[in-house]
Amino acid sequence: MQTKLKILMVDDHPSMIEGYKIILSYNNLGLEIETTAAYNCESAYKIITNVSNKIYFDLVFLDYSLPPYEEMHMKSGKDLAVLIKIHLPNAKIVMLTSHTEAILLYDIISSVEPNGLLVKSDFSAEELLSAFDKIMEGEIYHSATVNHNLKEMFSQKKILDxxxxxxxxxxxxxxxxxxxxxxxxxxxxxxxxxxxxxxxxxxxxxxxxxxxxxxxxxxxxx
Structure with a gap:
């Protein structure tokens, strides 16, 4: 049984990454967490595409808003998610965002299909651990604001197809x-x-x- 989990964490705020690391170290699945950090699209791009070292990750925590890597047309976490699906097809993707707009949340879900989508203002340490457990057990997890805003958008038929x-x-x-x-x-x-x-x-x-x-x-x- 796997006891170590390799996680790539991409966020332009180092303190957020440190917070995620500390919280996940208390996971209920008995998993040892090994993390690699990236703070912008450029550094994440180079880690994801570094096939020479055959780096793999079980899980990627990916912020939506990141400093872009214009040279490779990486403008946000959404672009990196598409790249991850190509280079790390077995990795689960958890998208994190401060945005609450239903249209943007819907666009992330429809274009990326992440294993988890969490609005940062939603979750406490306890909820992050709960989301982590469910995602690792194969469930799709959306935080409260995601569920509420999408439900409202669908009820109003406000969908950008x-x-x-x-x-x-x-x-x-x-x-x-x-x-x-x-x-x-x-x-x-x-x-x-x-x-x-x-x-x-x-x-x-x-x-x-x-x-x-x-x-x-x-x-x-x-």
């Missing part, structure tokens, strides 16, 4: 609305209807493409 997110992404790349049909294979009228829905999702009663982009950037969606 994949095509709406593609529209936002293309607009953020500077593609004009009139040219979007070439990229999406849907009519301009269908795109305009979707933009109305996007404004509704963002609580924008009115607004230009620039307003949509600005709100999407504020929420970390682009």
């Amino acid at each position: 994949q095509q709406n997110r593609q529209i936002i992404s293309l607009l953020a790349q500077g593609i004009k609305t009139k040219n979007l049909p070439s990229y999406l294979n849907i009519s301009i009228s269908a795109i305009e209807k979707r933009k109305v829905n996007i404004r509704y999702y963002f609580n924008l009663k009115k607004g230009s493409d620039e307003d949509i982009i600005r709100e999407a950037k504020r929420l970390g969606l682009v």
